[in-house]
Amino acid sequence: MAHIHLEDGAFSFQWISIWWTLAIILVCLCMYWMKNVKKSNDNKVLTIAGMCTAASFAIFQVNIPLFGGVHMNLTPLIGILGGPAVGGIIVFIVNILSAAIGHGGWGMIGANTLVNITEVSVAYFTYRGLIKAKLSLFSRAGIATLAGLLLGNVTMIVIILVSGIQGVTQSRMDILYGLSLLAGVNMGVAVIEAVLTGYVVSYIRKVRPDMLSEAETLV
């Protein structure tokens, strides 16, 4: 998964404000849209949202000893199960809770929410878009995860390059090179997350198919 793992102070106040404002606008749009969904699917949507928030927060705090240390946060699974609107709210909450326990800076919540919303949305739309390709559920979920996390990494790189890092002497090209390698390593974890998401979605389809049809009617 992609996550801007920088301390507060890395971005200037101007850019922190811009990313926060954009994130809040998107979350407000999600909440506005949720108001309509809530009327028809009240309990199911809330249950999925609660379960996904807890699972994502818990797994995000575990430092996995792969490639020296990486994180997962199940954003593509959130997108597939909950859809982009519910997912947008979930990732915002997970980022706030993570900052509250000291994992990531408060100033980075806006930028990280944008990165995670990209992952959630791309995974959801890829998952749905692949229905016509006649692929198995496992493959659809796995490919959607890879696509979501790839675009999440691209968003992370764009945000860092646009914002610039305070107090560093590296050129933007050097930063782009460094971040591309970082994104490459992140994608190694994406492979594991893709297989995991594929299995979870296939399992849910077996035991609770209504949970998946939920997402298919959401947008």
Add this chain to the structure above:
Amino acid sequence: MYEIDRKKSMLLFGFLVLAVAGLSLIAYHVSGHMGIEERFNSAVGIESGPEKEESSGIFGFNIEGNPLYYAVILVALIISCLIIHIKK
């Protein structure tokens, strides 16, 4: 309903997994072995401070953040839920 092409599904997913895993290993070998914060700081050119002493965790799996904050947040969430529940 449509018929699923399982062979095509597995071939496509398998190819993507192998391609991504291969590129990832190359990126790892070029950038070297380092922790997530160190990797990020190195990527953007921030000079890393003195190495923090990290516990080895369980089989190398560590928990991020301050354990005390987990307790504080948990208590705050329980109180908030209780208040909302009682008010409802």
